[in-house]
Amino acid sequence: MSDAPSTRKIVEAILLLADEPVPATQMGEVLEVPRAEVEAVLRELAGTYEREDRGWVLRESAPGWRLYTDPDCAPWLERFVTGHRHARLTGASLEVLAIVAYKGPISRSEISEIRGVDSDGVVKTLLQRGLVEPSAAEGTAHLFEVSDEFLERMGLRSVDELPPLTDFMPDSEAVEDMEAKLSPNA
Amino acid sequence: MSDAPSTRKIVEAILLLADEPVPATQMGEVLEVPRAEVEAVLRELAGTYEREDRGWVLRESAPGWRLYTDPDCAPWLERFVTGHRHARLTGASLEVLAIVAYKGPISRSEISEIRGVDSDGVVKTLLQRGLVEPSAAEGTAHLFEVSDEFLERMGLRSVDELPPLTDFMPDSEAVEDMEAKLSPNA
Amino acid sequence: MAYEVKLEVFEGPIDLLLHLITRQRVDIYDVSLARITEEYLAAISDLDGADLETATGFLVVAATLLELKSARLLPGRGGDEEEAHLLEERDLLLARLVECSTFREAGAWLARGLEAGSAAHGRTAGLEERFVDLAPKVVLKTTPERLAALAATALAPRPEPEVDVSHLAPIRATVRDAILEVAGLLRGRGEPTGFRELCSGAPERIDVVVRFLALLELFKAGAVDLVQVDRFGDIRATWTGDADAEDVLAEADEYVIDLREAGR
Numbered sequence: 237m238s239d240a241p242s243t244r245k246i247v248e249a250i251l252l253l254a255d256e257p258v259p260a261t262q263m264g265e266v267l268e269v270p271r272a273e274v275e276a277v278l279r280e281l282a283g284t285y286e287r288e289d290r291g292w293v294l295r296e297s298a299p300g301w302r303l304y305t306d307p308d309c310a311p312w313l314e315r316f317v318t319g320h321r322h323a324r325l326t327g328a329s330l331e332v333l334a335i336v337a338y339k340g341p342i343s344r345s346e347i348s349e350i351r352g353v354d355s356d357g358v359v360k361t362l363l364q365r366g367l368v369e370p371s372a373a374e375g376t377a378h379l380f381e382v383s384d385e386f387l388e389r390m391g392l393r394s395v396d397e398l399p400p401l402t403d404f405m406p407d408s409e410a411v412e413d414m415e416a417k418l419s420p421n422a
Numbered sequence: 423m424s425d426a427p428s429t430r431k432i433v434e435a436i437l438l439l440a441d442e443p444v445p446a447t448q449m450g451e452v453l454e455v456p457r458a459e460v461e462a463v464l465r466e467l468a469g470t471y472e473r474e475d476r477g478w479v480l481r482e483s484a485p486g487w488r489l490y491t492d493p494d495c496a497p498w499l500e501r502f503v504t505g506h507r508h509a510r511l512t513g514a515s516l517e518v519l520a521i522v523a524y525k526g527p528i529s530r531s532e533i534s535e536i537r538g539v540d541s542d543g544v545v546k547t548l549l550q551r552g553l554v555e556p557s558a559a560e561g562t563a564h565l566f567e568v569s570d571e572f573l574e575r576m577g578l579r580s581v582d583e584l585p586p587l588t589d590f591m592p593d594s595e596a597v598e599d600m601e602a603k604l605s606p607n608a
Numbered sequence: 609m610a611y612e613v614k615l616e617v618f619e620g621p622i623d624l625l626l627h628l629i630t631r632q633r634v635d636i637y638d639v640s641l642a643r644i645t646e647e648y649l650a651a652i653s654d655l656d657g658a659d660l661e662t663a664t665g666f667l668v669v670a671a672t673l674l675e676l677k678s679a680r681l682l683p684g685r686g687g688d689e690e691e692a693h694l695l696e697e698r699d700l701l702l703a704r705l706v707e708c709s710t711f712r713e714a715g716a717w718l719a720r721g722l723e724a725g726s727a728a729h730g731r732t733a734g735l736e737e738r739f740v741d742l743a744p745k746v747v748l749k750t751t752p753e754r755l756a757a758l759a760a761t762a763l764a765p766r767p768e769p770e771v772d773v774s775h776l777a778p779i780r781a782t783v784r785d786a787i788l789e790v791a792g793l794l795r796g797r798g799e800p801t802g803f804r805e806l807c808s809g810a811p812e813r814i815d816v817v818v819r820f821l822a823l824l825e826l827f828k829a830g831a832v833d834l835v836q837v838d839r840f841g842d843i844r845a846t847w848t849g850d851a852d853a854e855d856v857l858a859e860a861d862e863y864v865i866d867l868r869e870a871g872r
Contacts, residue, residue: 245476245477246499252489253736255733265505266498289431291437302730304729304730308427313432313436313729315448327715330718331711333715333718334712369513405713411706442733499739516750520762521763536763553746
């Protein structure tokens, strides 16, 4: 054998072997290299793949780094995608998902209260889809938060990266309109 | 979307996605490009990866082309694999395992139906982990049951020793209680 | 009476109300209050047969509409305090509508993100043969009991929705009862009786509403004459004897509301 392989090379090999996002720390342990150095390599690689217009992209999300096929190629890949078709979520599921993303950790009853309708069935669906999970913190198993899988699919490192909720508020005109229609003196 | 992705790019995406060797003919069909052209691209890519000392190699075997981690990286990959922190079953895996334990032999689609979500990926993981296996009985290879290894690790001799499900069914008391409250004469 | 409210597109009362209000399909004050009330009552008597979640959703939105409409129909009742209370309620409802709308928009944004995310497929090929045996055994931290509980939950029918009965608990008024009650009161008198007097024993606003509805039903059937001298004055009702309460009840039974139409 010639020289030992470079950090870059081993990082690439790990990315190819992994079947889920790998934290930079874990790669650092394997390589016996500080996490910051691994992260620099990962960012460099992500840039390289993009610049060279490879068929894959390297992305970081909450759980770690992972190789994904480039979305541009999606139409050609349908045949090779095994099983994992994500069924579309209903409006109700999306609403609850948004509530959990922005208000989590949050209990079932708080969710139901916000929506004005019992939401246990929807929460169960989201749990089964793996988008929501019981809060990991001590003594909070009755509270729910979004899962790493959700963050991975959204390409987010944490819920803090979500756009501010105020971006989604109805504009003042819409609110006034609602108010006018509700007013007893209308 | 800008221009259509190049043949090279799509081929790379297919290689990243595939979990077994892919014949050049098959890629040709997907891309609507002659097999010879795909093969030229594949050979070119194999050369590029080698020249650039990437963490992977592209190899052709009898069934087709596949990306493998570079053998030079094997010692680090072994460490990565042995130190795998995530060797823990997800909630979804446990749920499928429970369904297979109680309802096996059972098909993939029945599992998905019970859970209300596509479960093929989870079944695949459980198969790889040796916790679930194809049913041994004649003509039932598409059905799954829990493996002997699973039973052994649970300290059970057979699935008949699992606790009866009826003990764990949610009680109907809550429903009756609710109806009583709703009665206008309550 | 057929209970035919189908709210498939709506998820609960707030959602329905938001839909009705924002799509401008319905001025909530144009929704026939009588019909809503009848439906409301029918729903209560028919609850065990209906999809509980849908029924509850309808009941709560009906209650909300009734309250708001009753406030408008009965100006001045209860004085400033009542008015202030009503405004407060309106503001709370508005706040909930805004919140609901916000999360719905956020959900739509998440849907786009998830959709975009699903165009990128993560590498899943997993371990190459030579590494498979090195992988540590998966930790199986579970017990037969835990598995049983998981299986029971997964195999059980979807959880029954819990019903928010807070809106329903104090409401025991029905238009049918009110028709009989109001008719009974008026029949005995030869002279006009003020609506306020008819409502003197009514503890809740909803009681006032159903009595008002009952009066309208009786008027429609010709059983009573109504006189209102000035716009915000008391309504005075006189028994005519041209129809009796039973006929009115028979009419009232034919109400059917179809909110699908309202939501379209």
